[in-house]
Amino acid sequence: MLITCPYCGPRDVSEFAYQGDGNRTRPDPASTDSEAWNAYVYDRLNPAGIHNEIWQHAGGCRVHLAVVRDTLTHEISSVRFAREHGTPTHSRRNHGAKA
Amino acid sequence: MAEYSAFSLLKNALSGNRDWKPAWRKPSPKASYDVIIIGGGGHGLSTAYYLAKEFGITNVAVLEKGYLGSGNVGRNTTAVRSNYLLPQNTRFYEHSMKMWENLSHDLNYNVMFSQRGVLNLAHTPGQLDDLARKGNAMRHLGVDAELMTPVEIGRRVPGLDMSQQARFPIYGGLMQERAGTARHDAVAWGYARGADRRGVDIIENCEVTGFLRDGDRVTGVSTSRGDIRAKKVAVAVAGSTGRVMQLAGIDRMPIESHVLQAFVSESLKPFLDTVLTFGMGHFYVGQSDKGGLVYGGDLDGYNSYAQRGSLPIVEEVMSEMLALFPSLAPVRVLRSWGGVCDMSMDGSPIITTGPLPGMYLNCGWCYGGFKATPASGFCFAHTIAKDAPHEFNAPFTLDRFSRGTVIDDKGQGPTPRMH
Numbered sequence: 001m002l003i004t005c006p007y008c009g010p011r012d013v014s015e016f017a018y019q020g021d022g023n024r025t026r027p028d029p030a031s032t033d034s035e036a037w038n039a040y041v042y043d044r045l046n047p048a049g050i051h052n053e054i055w056q057h058a059g060g061c062r063v064h065l066a067v068v069r070d071t072l073t074h075e076i077s078s079v080r081f082a083r084e085h086g087t088p089t090h091s092r093r094n095h096g097a098k099a
Numbered sequence: 100m101a102e103y104s105a106f107s108l109l110k111n112a113l114s115g116n117r118d119w120k121p122a123w124r125k126p127s128p129k130a131s132y133d134v135i136i137i138g139g140g141g142h143g144l145s146t147a148y149y150l151a152k153e154f155g156i157t158n159v160a161v162l163e164k165g166y167l168g169s170g171n172v173g174r175n176t177t178a179v180r181s182n183y184l185l186p187q188n189t190r191f192y193e194h195s196m197k198m199w200e201n202l203s204h205d206l207n208y209n210v211m212f213s214q215r216g217v218l219n220l221a222h223t224p225g226q227l228d229d230l231a232r233k234g235n236a237m238r239h240l241g242v243d244a245e246l247m248t249p250v251e252i253g254r255r256v257p258g259l260d261m262s263q264q265a266r267f268p269i270y271g272g273l274m275q276e277r278a279g280t281a282r283h284d285a286v287a288w289g290y291a292r293g294a295d296r297r298g299v300d301i302i303e304n305c306e307v308t309g310f311l312r313d314g315d316r317v318t319g320v321s322t323s324r325g326d327i328r329a330k331k332v333a334v335a336v337a338g339s340t341g342r343v344m345q346l347a348g349i350d351r352m353p354i355e356s357h358v359l360q361a362f363v364s365e366s367l368k369p370f371l372d373t374v375l376t377f378g379m380g381h382f383y384v385g386q387s388d389k390g391g392l393v394y395g396g397d398l399d400g401y402n403s404y405a406q407r408g409s410l411p412i413v414e415e416v417m418s419e420m421l422a423l424f425p426s427l428a429p430v431r432v433l434r435s436w437g438g439v440c441d442m443s444m445d446g447s448p449i450i451t452t453g454p455l456p457g458m459y460l461n462c463g464w465c466y467g468g469f470k471a472t473p474a475s476g477f478c479f480a481h482t483i484a485k486d487a488p489h490e491f492n493a494p495f496t497l498d499r500f501s502r503g504t505v506i507d508d509k510g511q512g513p514t515p516r517m518h
């Protein structure tokens with residue numbers, strides 16, 4: 001699998017560190033809504049198909065990336081800087097918004 | 100008389116093995132059942148077997164989307180052990196171990212359970228202390244565990260590089276002698292045959308595509324072979340848990356699906372008579388009765404529903420094998436494959452009633468559910484029959500995450516690919 005880093009170009013997946021599901025929204029740190037925290041820490045969409053996820057180009061420029069990848073085919077349809085595009089486009093329900 | 104015996108083998112050998120009956124029927128689905136089990140893997144089949152055998156519930160269907168054994172029950176590396184740290188896990192897996200010890204007899208089907216031992220290696224003094232702690236925790240609950248010295252290990256596994264010049268020198272190890280391997284296909288076939296003989300319908304090529312509902316209550320399933328009603332619907336689909344629960348409108352679960360690969364080498368003469376795990380990475384190896392080395396390593400490391408793996412892990416696994424056994428460098432790989440694992444947030448399984456009324460859930464097996472097959476089926480059958488868990492699966496609830504009672508044997512935290 002190749003991931004095209006916006007800085008470095010197409011690079012082998014072994015240069016990247018997987019940081020998991022990008023669909024989650026961290027509740028406000030002051031929030032005491034335990035349901036929202038539980039959803040953030042433990043619940044996953046885990047779709048068979050299009051998945052929003054965060055990768056870091058750990059063996060390269062070290063930037064964090066918001067990647068849209070198909071979990072059935074590993075086809076990558078979008079790679080963007082995570083800091084500029086924190087909110088994923090495909091999230092179906094936003095548990096964290098309650099907080 | 101038992102269907103398989105020395106006498107029946109001899110008789111059928113003399114008649115050219117033409118008179119064996121198929122091991123299970125191929126029935127068409129009925130309109131309704133008392134219990135539907137989704138998933139014809141090891142756990143679905145053993146659940147059906149124990150429902151019929153232990154709880155007298157025989158109006159049961161097992162619905163399998165592909166052929167029987169096409170999932171992880173036919174893809175795993177067959178290690179069976181009960182060497183856990185936390186008592187909830189140890190009790191459950193030790194119960195399973197005791198069931199394994201009598202399984203061939205119980206099923207009248209040779210599952211080739213071979214107690215050749217599982218040996219965890221330590222490569223630092225700290226790691227050895229940690230294994231000693233685990234061994235003590237096991238022995239405290241009556242499970243066998245022995246700490247082995249490097250000299251003993253060198254004698255038991257002559258192929259290992261035991262020198263101080265090894266890439267990761269070996270300081271000792273923890274052995275569970277009662278652990279070992281079993282033939283995975285035989286486990287699926289033996290349970291299928293045992294359930295079928297007791298009246299369970301095993302329906303292959305029948306994919307569940309939706310749930311029939313009466314309000315919140317689950318009252319049956321839609322399938323590629325029509326709607327089927329049931330008083331109770333049990334889900335045991337391992338790596339497909341997320342997909343199947345989404346059909347029931349539950350779109351978030353404490354589970355991620357990840358791919359695990361495994362490898363078999365060309366056949367060698369007897370080389371390794373135990374199952375060995377490497378302590379400085381994620382690598383384990385055993386030798387099958389046919390002579391092939393059966394081995395594997397870490398997950399690919401990112402969410403995947405593709406039943407195949409990627410190359411970086413292949414490279415990593417091979418290099419870990421050579422760090423332990425430099426002499427294996429010329430041995431060729433025969434084949435490799437992947438299976439989708441239902442990785443839970445704490446590395447422990449879920450066997451529970453719910454989460455919807457009329458529904459029962461069995462999942463979260465990560466890459467260690469083969470050894471659980473007997474106990475999982477037994478406990479799940481108990482849970483379905485009595486609408487309450489058995490004491491051995493009572494800790495494996497779905498709400499343990501929100502209640503703060505997670506069972507994290509490795510202390511890794513809620514990152515499923517780390518368990």
Ligand SMILES: Cc1cc2nc3c(=O)[nH]c(=O)nc-3n(C[C@H](O)[C@H](O)[C@H](O)COP(=O)(O)OP(=O)(O)OC[C@H]3O[C@@H](n4cnc5c(N)ncnc54)[C@H](O)[C@@H]3O)c2cc1C
Pocket residue numbers: 137138139140141142143162163164165168169170171172173174175176177178179305306307308335336337338339343359360361395436437438439440464465466467468469470471
């Ligand atoms: C490479 C690898 C190595 C492993 N090694 C070990 C090991 O050494 N020791 C160990 O203890 N464990 C091991 N495991 C884990 C073990 O194989 C699994 O935890 C266990 O097999 C899962 O339970 P199961 O047998 O019921 O799953 P499966 O056999 O996967 O059964 C689930 C079934 O559900 C079916 N299904 C899915 N969706 C639907 C649907 N919509 N409708 C109908 N049917 C459906 C699937 O087709 C499948 O047959 C390994 C796993 C892998 C992948």
Ligand SMILES: [Zn+2]
Pocket residue numbers: 005006007008009057060061062063
């Ligand atoms: Zn980069």
